[in-house]
Structure formats: structure tokens, C-alpha cells
Amino acid sequence: MTATRFPQLEPMAQLDWAEAVEQGLHLATAASPADARHAWIHRAPEHEVLARYRATCACSGFVPSPWWLRAVATGRLRCRDDGFRVEDRIHALLSKRPGWEYVPWAVDGESGFWEFLPSERGETGHRIPTSILLTDRHTGWIDVLAAHSAAPPEPVAVAGLAGLRARAGQFEALR
Template identity: 60%
Template sequence: MDTGQGLENPIPHARTADNQPRLEPMLGLEWSQAIELPRSAASAIKPAELRRAWVHRAPEDHVLALFRASSGMGGPVPAPWWLRAIEDGRLETRAHGFRIEDRIAQLLGPRPGWEFAPWAADGESGYWEFMPSERGKSGHAIPTTVVNTDRHEGWIDVLPAHSGRTPEPIPVAGLAGLRSRLGEFEAGR
């Protein structure tokens, strides 16, 4: 018996097209898992050793589709520099981005003082630090840092050694530009 409060035997309403439940995928969580690196990545000594997340291994068209869907939900999402560049139509493929990272590793890895830092921001590919600049004559807390970027088509930025406020990144014209300016960057100029 219905007491008028509608609590005992509610009558279900027929579902119409306007009244269907909306099930949305949890894109934020899915994307977070897509860029998540295994714990062992913390010991990587070059970018190639970080490429163990789904975004590095899954078919590139699937990665791009999930990135686009995730980005469309509420603004930018953490992502590797190369994926943002592919999305913008300025980089051809993920493999091309990997080649750029690997060539930087081939240049900096053997040079004294350069160390790879695998603990970059979520989704990023790590960065290189020139450790002697950390102990430079000015007592910098943050060493000279080389990072990949999608800000320009040289794909490389250098942050000079500093303490306090982060300086503007110096855009570098690709691997040739980095090679030609390494002495300048290592000297702290």
C-alpha cells in the first residue's frame, strides 16, 4: 500500500532517449594509467630506458586518440613533449621524437658532468643536468638543464644554472645547435 510518500513500491519510469543514463569513461584515470611508468624507471640512465608506459608501446593512433579525448575533457593533460608536437602536426611520429631523445643521449651521455634525470613531470621523457654547474662559483641550487620541448621545432630548451626564480628557457636549434653551444652552456654563459 502506498502511503503517499512514494517509498514502498516506486513505479519505474520508462526510459526515453532523453532519459538514458550517461556513462562516461573515466578518461582522467585512463590517461593517468597510460603515462604511468613502472617503479624501475627511476633508475633509468637514458630516455630509452623510460619508454615502458602504454604511450610508448601502444599503437600510435590509439595513443593519439586517447590523448585527444583526454585533452578535450578539461584542458591540457600531462603528456610527453613528442605527443603534443604530433598532435600539433609539427612532428611526424613518436619514433621521430624517440630518435631526437636518443641523439641527445648519445651526445651528452659520454660527456663528463652530464647526468640523465628520469624523474621528470608526469608523462615527460626525463632531462639532462650538467652537475658541475650546480656547484658553480655562484652557488646555484639548480644545475644547467637540457629538456625536450614542443615550444619550437628545435625540440630542445636549455635552462641555465640558477637559484631562486627559474629563468626563461633558451631555445636551441636542434642537436646541431646543442652540439655547437655545449661549451657555452657548460661554462655557464
């Protein structure tokens, strides 16, 4: 009698991480960053999120993740809640200005962003509007991409919320 061999299943770090960042159906209706925080990485104890993130990066290299998680993991941001505060303050500023819309969907695992809709198909006919993105590449945490149609331009680093508030009119003029 021959033994039946069953496949041995092992968890894959990438699949485990994909579940950790999965937003589910809530994302389509999110009108603000706070509305889009439904993934495990937003709710689980922060030390567990960091441990899983670091373990996945150790196995896979770069993994899709929100800007704040990368910043917390490198010690450049104190905690996840500080990242949430940055997102919420940007949203509070832009939601009071006409033309800005929050876009909750981004690359898998990334945070949402804001688009200045009047810059799309404006005078220059650009297909992609001026966008405000969150980043961990500098400690101002905010990048602006000017309206464009082809390859994206180099991001403009903004010095935090105060810098965004001071330059918002300039960014809205990028058409």
C-alpha cells in the same frame, strides 16, 4: 521491499590518461631515455595513443604528456619514433661529455631531461644545475635552462642537435 542502489561508476578521462602515462618501477633505474619508455603511450599503437590523448584533451584541456606527443598531435613532428630519435641522439651526445647526467623523472607524463652537475653549487652556489629539456614550443625541440636558485630563467631555444653540439661548451660554462 526497497531496492538497493549501487553507485554507478563511469571512467574518468583524467584517470584513464594517468594510467596511460604511468611509468611504473622502471623509471627509478632508467639511465637513458630509451630505458624510461615503459608507459602505455610508448608501446601502444601510435594511432591509439593519439586518439586517447585527443579525447582526454577534449574533456580536460591540457593533460600531462611528453613533448613528442604534443608535437605529433599538432602535426609539427611526423611520428613518435622521430621524437624517440631526438631523445636518443641528445643522450648519445651528452653521455660522451663529462658532467652530464640523465634524469628520468620529470613532471608526470613528461620526458626526462639532462643536468650538468658541475653547475650545481658551483662558483655561484646555484641549487638547480643547468638543464637540457625537450620541448614542443619550437621545432629545434631543445631548451636549455641556466643554473639558478630561485625562479627559473627564460629557456634558451636551441636549434636541434647540431645547435646543441655547437653550443655545448657555452652551456657548460653557465655556472
